[in-house]
Amino acid sequence: MTDYEQAARTLREPMPGHAGLVDCARYATLAANGHNTQPWRFSLSARRVDIRPDLSRRTPVVDPDDHHLWASLGCAAENFLIAARAQSLHGDVRFDPADDGGLVLDLERGPAGTDDLFEAVPRRQCTRSDHDGRPVSAADLEALEDAARIDGVRIVYILDRPRIETAVEHVVAGNTAQMQDEAFVAELRQWLRFNDGQALDTRDGLYAGASGNPTLPGWLANLVFPLVFRTGSENDKYARQIRSSSGMAVFVSAQDDRAHWVKAGRAYQRFALKATALGIANAFVNQPVEVPALRAEFARWLDLEGGERPDLVVRFGYAPPLPMSLRRPVDEVVD
Ligand SMILES: Cc1cc2nc3c(=O)[nH]c(=O)nc-3n(C[C@H](O)[C@H](O)[C@H](O)COP(=O)(O)O)c2cc1C
Structure with a gap:
C-alpha cells in the first residue's frame, strides 16, 4: 500500500x-x-x-x-x-x-x-469518472429523495434524455464562462494536487487520482496543465460524463440565505450517503449554479418558484470507486 x-x-x-x-x-x-x-x-x-x-x-x-x-x-x-x-x-x-x-x-x-x-x-466519495449508463430504479430514486428530505430543501430530478441534453447545455455554458475567467482557473490551480506527495503535504485540495486523472510529477504537471486544461476538451468531458450517468438531481432551497445553504448541504450529504449505501455513484456538475447570470437562467428553465435558489447539481449512476480524497488530521481542525 x-x-x-x-x-x-x-x-x-x-x-x-x-x-x-x-x-x-x-x-x-x-x-x-x-x-x-x-x-x-x-x-x-x-x-x-x-x-x-x-x-x-x-x-x-x-x-x-x-x-x-x-x-x-x-x-x-x-x-x-x-x-x-x-x-x-x-x-x-x-x-x-x-x-x-x-x-x-x-x-x-x-x-x-x-x-x-x-x-x-x-x-x-464524489466519483468524477464516466458512469456506466445503467439506470437507477424508480424505487431507489424515491429512497434517495426520502433520505435527503430536510425542511426547506427539495430535489428536482432531471431524468429524461431531452432534459438531460438541455442540462448539458447549461453545464457547458457555465464551464465555458469559468474556463475563460483567468481568476477562476488561477484559484482552481491553487487547490489542485497533481501527485501523492503534493496531496500528502497539505492533505487538502483536489488530488488528481481522486478525479480519475493520472498523477504527474510537479514539474511535468506545470508544463502539461495549461496544454490539456482547455475549454473544448473540458466541455466535451463534462458532456460525455453527464450522458454516461443515469440522471441528475438539483438541490433547491426555498430561500436564498445562509440558513438554507446549510440545509442544502445537509440534504446533499444525506443523499450521497444513501446513494453510497445503494451502490450508486455521484459527482457534482455545479457550473450552472456557480455563475450568477447563468444561475437565474437555470432556475427559469427548472421552473422554480420565486425566491427559490438552485443550490447544487449532481449527476448519479453506477461506476467503480476512484481513490479516496485526503483530509487534514482531525486535531488540526478541533480547537
Ligand atoms: C458545496 C460543494 C460544492 C462542490 N462543487 C463541486 C464541483 O463543482 N465540481 C466537482 O467536481 N466537485 C465539487 N464538489 C465536491 C468536492 O470537490 C469534494 O467533496 C471534495 O473534493 C472531497 O472529495 P470527496 O467528496 O470525494 O471526499 C463540491 C462539494 C461541495 C460540498
Whole structure:
C-alpha cells in the first residue's frame, strides 16, 4: 500500500463502539466540501458542538457569496449528527444567520442508533469518472429523495434524455464562462494536487487520482496543465460524463440565505450517503449554479418558484470507486 493509500485509509477507520466527540469530528471531516478546502473549525464540549467557518479557506472566485462554504459546513454537520447518534447523542443543527459564529449542534442522550447512512460515511466519495449508463430504479430514486428530505430543501430530478441534453447545455455554458475567467482557473490551480506527495503535504485540495486523472510529477504537471486544461476538451468531458450517468438531481432551497445553504448541504450529504449505501455513484456538475447570470437562467428553465435558489447539481449512476480524497488530521481542525 502506498503512503497515500495508507493515509486515506487511516482517516476512514470505522468508528469504534465507544468513541468520543473527536471521532465524531473525524467522521464530520469526511464530508463533501467545495474544492476540498475543508473550511471548518470544531469546538467540542459535552452537550454542545460548534462548527465555525474557517474563512482563510474561502474560494472567493468560484464562491463569491460563500454559498458553497456554508453548504460544506452543512455536509459536515450532517455527518457529525449521524456519527453522534451512533454514540447515543442525538441533536439537530441550530443556526442563526445573523450570528457569524457558525452552526451549533445541541446534543442529548438517547438510544444508540446506526443505520446505512452511518455505515456509508467512510465509503462516500464524489466519483468524477464516466458512469456506466445503467439506470437507477424508480424505487431507489424515491429512497434517495426520502433520505435527503430536510425542511426547506427539495430535489428536482432531471431524468429524461431531452432534459438531460438541455442540462448539458447549461453545464457547458457555465464551464465555458469559468474556463475563460483567468481568476477562476488561477484559484482552481491553487487547490489542485497533481501527485501523492503534493496531496500528502497539505492533505487538502483536489488530488488528481481522486478525479480519475493520472498523477504527474510537479514539474511535468506545470508544463502539461495549461496544454490539456482547455475549454473544448473540458466541455466535451463534462458532456460525455453527464450522458454516461443515469440522471441528475438539483438541490433547491426555498430561500436564498445562509440558513438554507446549510440545509442544502445537509440534504446533499444525506443523499450521497444513501446513494453510497445503494451502490450508486455521484459527482457534482455545479457550473450552472456557480455563475450568477447563468444561475437565474437555470432556475427559469427548472421552473422554480420565486425566491427559490438552485443550490447544487449532481449527476448519479453506477461506476467503480476512484481513490479516496485526503483530509487534514482531525486535531488540526478541533480547537
Ligand atoms: C458545496 C460543494 C460544492 C462542490 N462543487 C463541486 C464541483 O463543482 N465540481 C466537482 O467536481 N466537485 C465539487 N464538489 C465536491 C468536492 O470537490 C469534494 O467533496 C471534495 O473534493 C472531497 O472529495 P470527496 O467528496 O470525494 O471526499 C463540491 C462539494 C461541495 C460540498
